[in-house]
């Protein structure tokens with residue numbers, strides 16, 4: 102396992118603190134050195150009152166202001182991009198910043214093991230993009246193209262062998 106990647110989590114209003122602790126713990130186990138940065142900043146400029154959703158791109162830009170080799174914003178509210186009805190997450194490809202939303206992951210956030218796993222899958226997917234990984238054709242891989250939208254019945258909390266190798270290579274190269 103390479104050195105841990107210093108990573109800042111930025112949870113926004115409404116995200117369950119327990120879920121934040123859980124994802125922090127899970128990502129620590131996957132080689133990320135986690136620091137949590139609380140923010141009370143209201144994202145009013147990113148809110149689209151007609152759609153009743155937040156635009157993901159300006160929030161990703163906001164998240165990028167925080168320090169850390171990687172920074173992962175966590176939204177409670179629903180987010181969208183362009184003409185898409187919604188997205189569960191987005192990220193620089195490659196870059197430093199990633200954003201996920203827990204909105205569509207399930208009920209009882211913070212007390213639901215399935216939501217925890219889905220959030221881990223989603224986070225691994227978006228963080229994978231920041232290391233330059235693109236979508237993968239292997240269904241049991243966190244980088245699978247449909248991973249963030251395909252039902253979530255059985256969350257995939259690991260990468261396939263080829264994505265894992267590529268990720269290790271890219272992570273080592275960043276030191």
Ligand SMILES: [Zn+2]
Pocket residue numbers: 226230236
């Ligand atoms: Zn993706």
Ligand SMILES: [Zn+2]
Pocket residue numbers: 237238239242243244245260261262263264265
């Ligand atoms: Zn893969």
